Amino acid sequence: PQRFTELVQYCYSTTSMQVLWNGEALESFKPSRGIRQGDPLSPYIFVVMKIPETYSSTSIYLRSFILPLVEETHADLLSSIRTVSKSPISQISRIRETKNHQSPSDLFYQITVLKKRGLAYEPVVGDLIAVTNVRPKCINDLNNHCLIAFVHRASNFCITILSSKLITTLDQNKEIRFVVYLTNLNTNIRIWRSLNSELEGGNMKIIDKVLQVHSSDCDACVECLGKENCNGSNSDIRGKISRSDLNDSQRDAVLSCISLRECHHQNSVKLIWGPPGTGKTKTVSLMLSCLLKLKCRTLTCAPTNVAVLEVAKRVLVQVRKNESGGYGSYGLGDIVLFGNAKRMNMDDPHNELRDVFLDYRVRALGKCLEGWKHSLASIIFLLKDPRRQFLKYLNQTKEKKNMKNEQDIATPWTFEDSQNEGIKRELYGFKHNEGGDGCFSRLRLAIKECLNVLKLLPKKFCVEGTLRDFCLANACLIFCTVSSSAKLHLKGMSPIELLVIDEAAQLKECEATIPLQLRGVRHLILIGDERQLPAMVQSKVLNVIKMHPSISLFPNTEFYNSEILDAQNVKETVYGISLFPQMMYSSYSFINMPLGKEEFDDNHSQRNMIEASVVSEIVKLLHEEYVRTNKKITVGIISPYKAQVCAIEEKVKRHIGVSQNGGFEVNVGSVDGFQGGEADVIIMSTVRCNNKGSIGFLSDTRRVNVALTRARHCLWILGSGTTLLNSESVWKKLVIDAKKRGCFYNAQEDKSLAKALLYSLIELNEVNDLQNVHSSLFSDAIWKVRFSDEFWYTLRRVGNRETCEQVFYILQKLLNGWRENHKKKMFVYKGLSSQLLEQYEVNGSLSLFWTVDVMQENLHCIQVIMVWAILPHSDIYSIAKRLDIVYRNYTTLTIDQCKYKCVQGNVVIPMWWPEEDSCKCSEVDDGMLSKSLACLEIADDTEAMPKNPLSRMQQLNQWFQKLWRGRN
The missing domain is CATH 2.40.30 (Elongation Factor Tu (Ef-tu); domain 3)
Structure with a gap:
């Protein structure tokens, strides 16, 4: 309608408004038909306020996020529906x-x-x-x-x-x-409630402090400066910090943060800044362990489960290491971690955080309290009606006696009478000695008080929710995600004193309002690095990096202007771990994948199955090394695309299973998912492989920074060097840097990776690339090998990986001099080829067909192995007849050279002859036999050879294809 159009155009013309059409800012508004209210698939329009740089009140600040939150929710739903x-x-x-x-x-x-x-x-x-x-x-x-x-x-x-x-x-x-x-919608609903001040608590002190235009981040509390806290507890804390292995700036950060606990005069915000691996988490873990000893109720949260778990693990290590230092008599009872058990992998029995995870603690307490219910009821009945309970006891005693001796039926009644008389005498004497009813009145009063307490206990601990609230209300250190902190907005919940947010740079600003409004929060401590993901605050503190120097070199130069220093411990030779002797697996390497193939999955996410196969092979090698040495190792696999993450997870499970036994741990995730996490070895799959240099959001330098700084000891990057060099991005600089430093390797250079490439190419039917891989598989073998084109064709038709592995296992042995012990001839054929053709069984139905041939090399004739095909056993007669046509054109000397066998011990080694001392060798590729084959006419049961001058290889390849198709 015209009035609606005028309204939107007016809003767009004002400086305080901005028009979003289908989620994108408009430069000019053009009305369109088809808008349907509530339909996420239809075009939609929002008129939103431009977010200002300053705010006059906290309510205006909170309201500025409401419409962007609606837009984000709409976008999430639209993505899911598509x-x-x-x-x-x-x-x-x-x-x-x-x-x-x-x-x-x-x-x-x-x-x-x-x-x-x-x-x-x-x-x-x-x-x-x-x-x-x-x-x-x-x-x-x-x-x-x-x-x-x-x-x-x-x-x-x-x-x-x-x-x-x-x-x-x-x-x-x-x-x-x-x-x-x-x-x-859980997270977005929690944010919505927070923005609309619907959460219990409504604490706006920190938000109000941050929004003050003229407030200084360095304003210190005057009252706290005027008095040093020198009590015994603080002295112990300072001694502990001074004895730690932190550097000066890290110690100052810890002391500055724990001093906030004593300040009740003003609210403050502090920031611990540092690039990845500079000891931020280590600093925070020591700070939190000190706050635990001071009994300071502190909430530590982060945007992701990974970051929360990393901090919690570090704190647990600190606490357990110093248990003798006296953290109270309740062990880990003052530490609580809560969240989604499945996403936090709490089902793993080896997970060390289960001791502090809320669900398991509630379950354990519930079992204890369930055992009390019957006992409580019995005690209440005893105090209410002791005579009845005593008679019940006597009846039970009587039944037991009756079972022993049926003749003593009357005895229990006599026993009861005598006992009653004895009790009466005792009570009369007690009453006489104690002076009347005073003692009994006190006894009745005590019984009444006991009954009141006993009746109250089941109500206090009757449901699981009450136990959860009890654990949360009495914990000193609480760990959860920022979104989950909404569960702490409960009536009667003990107030939080300090709020610590790790990986703050990754946090949505509107989401941070959830924990900031918790009741009692006086001070906020932020930890993060704005150069990885969008920043909320800026500040700098010099810290010492702890990554291996070869890993930190490029990120330090590219992202931090070489301002980060290497700690003395990482400069030492013993800091690194040597997993394999190959240089490709040193602390830092770029593994080139020129044969990769990028593709879209059904959800339109990029993946590269060849890269995924190579990554899973590397993980398999690492697992084998762990089994051999029993040295604990953590492996992280990072890829920017969800489809690649899923593909790698599936292949890794196929190789090593899904068990995480504590000694060998593998985590696969996206770049965002690894924010705040780290591992001994990081393998990154870049996925993209094209001639244009198109890399999509892989060019985001902040995500590149995150991915390159997750490794402690080894960082191995897999990708197409050509694609990344053509991208004109930070990746071009990385590849050039790797080449200059001698850290650039081709995947084919490693035999295990070459096999993984080969099998993957076979599975993907990429026959043309197969010949680019095999040369590295047998580079150090005794024999040289030549493959017919038809060998790759038949290998691809075989299909399954197990058969392919068996074929190359046989070839590996053949090329290193092994031969089968032929006790009897596998086939009988009178032709010349029967003297040369070998048939080795691969499995129950297929055989590998090969011969020894000679070729010219450096003015010599040398024996080589010629591999022809993988075909059913019964095809040997047809192959022999075809090869017989070829071998009829060999000279006698050439045939003898092919048949000659030089044996050293149990190994057959290739022979060579000077070219001048032998007749002209037959060439394996194209050569002398082309003319002979062209003029041959076969009069027997074989088909006539064509007249055009094709090479021997071409002739045989065409026939092999025809033979294979005829069997299928």
């Missing part, structure tokens, strides 16, 4: 209305989904799902057959949903119904 055919899905077995169902607003339904193989999706709270009658294969299926719902509760495949539309009885009686995962 790939709905690949979304997790489960089949519904039952739908019914809940007690809270009220049309038309509260459309609550209970759904039971089937536990069925292949449909393993189990909805969780916060999931946005599509409920549909068909399994969606495209977007149109959602338009015609679905409604959107939000998962409100979930437990054991039984979920409660809030539906966007009424589900009629007719709908419920449909034969099949599915739930399809779209996205999870």
Whole structure:
């Protein structure tokens, strides 16, 4: 409509507004048809305020993020819907209305989904799902057959949903119904509640401090400066810090941060800055262990699970190392980590963080308290009616006696009477000696108090949620993601004193408002490096780097202007680890992958299956080295594309399985997923391989910085050197730097990687590239080898990897002088080729066919092995007949040279003769035999050879192809 267009154009013309159309800023607004309210697939428009540099109030600051949050949620949903055919899905077995169902607003339904193989999706709270009658294969299926719902509760495949539309009885009686995962809204809902001040606590002190235009980051508390905290506890802490292996700047950072605990006069924000590997996490772990000893209630959070787990592990190491120093009598009870158990890999029994993980702690306490319930009830009954309990005891005693002796039936009654008389005498004497009813009144009062306490205990610890709140409320150190910190906004929750945010540069600013509003937070400590991902704050503190110098050299020069210093310990030779003798596996190397093939998966994400195969082979070698030496090693595999991450994970599982036994740990993830993490060995797969130098978002220098700085000892980068050199990005500089430093290697130079390349090319049907790989496989063999084109063709047709591995295992032995012990002739044929042709069995149905031939090399004739094909056993007669045509044109001397066998011990070695001392050798490629083959006419059962002058290899290759096709 005209008025709507005028309104939008007015908003665009103002300096305080900006128009977003389909998520992109407009330079000019042109109205379009087709806008549908609430439809994520239709064009949409937002008129949003331009985010200012200063704010007059905290409410304006919070409101400025609301519409961008809506836009981000819309974009997430749109991305999920576009790939709905690949979304997790489960089949519904039952739908019914809940007690809270009220049309038309509260459309609550209970759904039971089937536990069925292949449909393993189990909805969780916060999931946005599509409920549909068909399994969606495209977007149109959602338009015609679905409604959107939000998962409100979930437990054991039984979920409660809030539906966007009424589900009629007719709908419920449909034969099949599915739930399809779209996205999870938990984080965005928590941010929304935080921005709208709906969270319990509403603490705005830190936010208000940051928004003050004239506030100085260096303003120190005057009152705290005027008095040094010199009590015994602080003296112990300072002694511990001085004895640590931190450098001066790191010690100052720890002292400065823990001093905040004593300041109640003002709010402050501190920043610990440093590039990757400079000891930030080490500094923070010592700081947190000191705060634990001071009983300072501190929340430590980060944007990702990886970063949270890394900090928690370091703190746990510090605490366990200093347990004798006295952290209290409760061990690790003052430390709590909570979050998603599956994403944090808490199901692994070797995970050292299980001792502090909240779910396991609650489960352990629950078992203890469940054991008390019966005992508590028994004690309450005893105190309420002791006579009845005593009689019950006597009856039980009587039954036991009856079982022993049926003749003493009357005895228990006599026993009871005598006992009652004895008790009466004791009580009378007690009453007389104690002076009346005073003692009994005190006893009745004590019993009443005990009963009140005993009745209260089951109510205090009756449900799991109460135990969770109890653990969280009494912990000194709490670890979680920034989003999960919303669970600490509870009534009655003990206030948090200090907030520590690790990897702050990676955090969305609006998400940070969740923990900042926690009740009691007085001070904020940020840790991060804005040069990796978008920064929230800026400051610099000189730290000492701990990566191996060869790894840190390029990032230090490229990203930090060589300002970072190498610590003395990393300069020492013993710091590095030597895994393999090859230089390719030194501390830093670029492994060139010229034969890689980039492609899109079904979700339009890039992958490179050849690179994935090589990466998995390297992991296999590392695992074999771990098994041999039993030395603990952690391996991280990084790729910028999700499809490549999935491909590598699948291949690694195939090679070494999925077990993580603590000694050998492998983590595969994206660049963002590794922010804040590190490993002994990092393998990076760059994926891209094209002639144009197109590398997409791989050119983002911040992500490059993150990827290159995750390794402690070894960093191996896999990629196409040509593609990266043509990219005109930071990767061009990296490849040039690697070549200058002698760290540039081709994957084919390593035999194991060459085999992985070979098998991968065979699987991908890339026959033309096979011959570029095999030369490195047998470079140090005794015999030289030549392959017919048909060998690669038949090898590809074989298909499975096991057979290919067996073929090259046989070839490896052949070229190093091994021969089968022929006790009897495998075939009988009168032709000349029967004296030369060898048939070695590969498996039950296929054989490797090869001969010894001679070739000219450096004015000599030398024996070589000629590999012809991999074919069924029965084809040997046809092959022999064809080769017989060739060998009829050999001279007698050449035939003798082919047949000559020189044996040294158990090894057959190739012979050579000076060219002048022998007749003209037959050439394996094209040569003398071409003319002879052209004029041959065969009159027997073989087909006539063509008249055109083709080489022997061409003739035989054409025939082998015909032979193979005839069998298929």
